Amino acid sequence: MKKILSDSISRKVKKIYLFARGIAYYGTNYHCNICGKSFRKFLPGGFDLPIIKEMDIIGAGRRNHICPNCQSTDRDRLIKSFFDINQELLSDNKTVLHIAPEPSLYNFLKKYKNIKYIPAAKYHEGIYYPKEMTLVDLTSMQFANNEFDIIICNHVLEHIEDHKTALKEIYRVLVKKGIAILQVPYSLKLKNTHENPEIKSEKDREKYFGQFDHVRLYGSDYTDILKSAGFKLNEFIAEDNISPNKIEKMKLFANETLFVVNK
Numbered sequence: 309m310k311k312i313l314s315d316s317i318s319r320k321v322k323k324i325y326l327f328a329r330g331i332a333y334y335g336t337n338y339h340c341n342i343c344g345k346s347f348r349k350f351l352p353g354g355f356d357l358p359i360i361k362e363m364d365i366i367g368a369g370r371r372n373h374i375c376p377n378c379q380s381t382d383r384d385r386l387i388k389s390f391f392d393i394n395q396e397l398l399s400d401n402k403t404v405l406h407i408a409p410e411p412s413l414y415n416f417l418k419k420y421k422n423i424k425y426i427p428a429a430k431y432h433e434g435i436y437y438p439k440e441m442t443l444v445d446l447t448s449m450q451f452a453n454n455e456f457d458i459i460i461c462n463h464v465l466e467h468i469e470d471h472k473t474a475l476k477e478i479y480r481v482l483v484k485k486g487i488a489i490l491q492v493p494y495s496l497k498l499k500n501t502h503e504n505p506e507i508k509s510e511k512d513r514e515k516y517f518g519q520f521d522h523v524r525l526y527g528s529d530y531t532d533i534l535k536s537a538g539f540k541l542n543e544f545i546a547e548d549n550i551s552p553n554k555i556e557k558m559k560l561f562a563n564e565t566l567f568v569v570n571k
């Protein structure tokens with residue numbers, strides 16, 4: 309009881325803090341398409357590691373990209389842009405599974421009362437995740453075959469050792485005409501995805517994969533990995549769909565491909 313109360317107070321304090329921070333950074337240079345507010349600057353986030361620059365890893369690196377108000381990152385705003393362009397995806401009675409839900413996207417999707425929305429993660433990590441999390445192991449999900457119309461799995465697979473089983477599971481629970489957004493950080497300079505079970509320490513993972521808890525660095529063959537799992541690719545390239553002005557205002561990677569797949 310005490311813990312629930314303190315969690316609830318922490319959430320409220322955090323909400324007030326973020327609101328105040330949003331006001332402090334108010335401006336017109338940058339725009340968050342999730343909370344709808346504009347700012348003079350976004351806040352810094354991400355890691356500054358040599359491999360990220362050396363390999364031009366898309367979706368990684370230290371830069372100002374965090375919304376001072378809703379804490380969205382560029383990767384969240386790219387997904388929101390995708391849904392803005394494909395609004396019909398969130399039509400009545402759609403079932404949506406959101407793995408390791410980012411708070412900003414969670415708040416966005418929660419507003420859709422017409423969909424069945426399930427935020428799910430392997431661990432319940434305090435106030436980062438919403439209260440009503442479903443615990444799920446991506447490599448062995450408790451859901452029935454063909455249960456979800458939409459699956460969002462944003463920057464998760466690079467943390468999972470057995471990503472092939474995870475992809476199989478995502479394929480299994482996705483309906484025939486459904487879509488899964490399976491975004492990962494990737495390098496087009498790397499032909500073959502780099503993974504090596506010997507690389508275990510946080511230091512080595514930073515050195516080779518670009519983050520202390522990543523178990524591989526995806527290369528240009530990521531599309532082949534998705535195809536091997538049975539998926540058809542339906543890529544959404546930022547600069548083909550979003551104006552250069554909006555890309556800059558939202559601090560997106562212009563050349564980023566959002567990996568959207570279906571069965």
Ligand SMILES: [Zn+2]
Nearest residue numbers: 340343375378
């Ligand atoms: Zn925001």
